[in-house]
Amino acid sequence: MLKEFAQHLTYDVIKLGHGSRPADALEFFIYDTLKIFLLLSVIIFVVSVIRSHFPPEKTKKILSHKKEFIGNIFAALLGIVTPFCSCSAVPLFIGFIEAGVPLGVTFSFLISSPMVNEVAVVLLWGLFGWKIAAIYMGTGLLVAVIAGLVIGKLKLEKWVEEYVYKINTGQGQEIVKQSFRDRLRYAQWNTADILKRVWLYIIVAIGIGGFIHGYVPQDFLVRYAGPQNPFAVPVAVALGVPLYSNAAGVIPIVYALMEKGLSTGTVLAFMMAVTALSLPEMIILRKVLKVQLLGVFVGIMTVTIIAVGYLFNAIL
């Protein structure tokens, strides 16, 4: 149905000739735009309803009773649905630690939350197919679990700022009760809010796919970071770490890199590095973590993401 609509717009309304290159590009653009925005609206809405059941206060409670390993897995999964923005990282971190959530488990959550979310998964699904989306989600969770486990095993509690352990919030934090109607209203509101923030990036990404598709010469990027270069993954990750963006913002770059012929593993590793690690987030986390722990965190994440990149380049 979407396909017919895109064809109708291209050939009957705008009246481009059949089979011409601009017509193909436009049809592809209209179809992909409609498809992705429909997918996004539906999935963000559904995830928002689920999300309304998991405010950070509840996630904290669930995780405070969990042992390591199981806790890490739960934390990574809850990271997908618990609302989180980097400016809440500090209160969240303190809240978790105070509630007795192990340090490594807290990290699993902090890693998975910005990296694996419905927006990232839908965009990858819409642009590259469900396999790539599933791989990204699966490995994102794996990275969060492994990095959290390693940080937990290293016993780095001493490198958390002392005042974090002294904060006592008591039982003041309450979970606001919501009716089903409230949840639906929240979901609608959240969907609109997210779409408002990401639509432009998506249009740009699809534009790259639709109009540059096929025109792009295999240029120097491929020569230096293409499949033949064994250092492509570390180079991509090293470039991605200081860059800061959410999943939607990085999508146009991801699309362009894929178009230029970079391997999937390299590109996914790049995307993970951009979304999971960023300078602004480090500056925020510095309020609760000592420099040593920040360093260990960045180091472990970098190594794990590089490993994931190589893994996929090897098997895909």
Next chain:
Amino acid sequence: MEIKVLGPGCANCHKMEELAKTAVKELGIDATIEKISDIREIMKYTMSTPGLVVNGKLKHSGKPLPGPEKVKELIKSEVQSQCRNC
């Protein structure tokens, strides 16, 4: 009436403060608006910023921000419950 805006100082927290100010002005009520950026103070109410606290009660926390009408509603609900008490 006492209104507190909770936030460590990100863009959304400033927006929340503006929303609260506008709402108070439009409702024409007598209220003090205090910006709370001390993490210990914020943690007494919530882990998700920005937060809106009216008369010691948490009315909103986290993203996305409530719209201007919703903020007015949140503050008004507190005005009314106050009157029921007197």
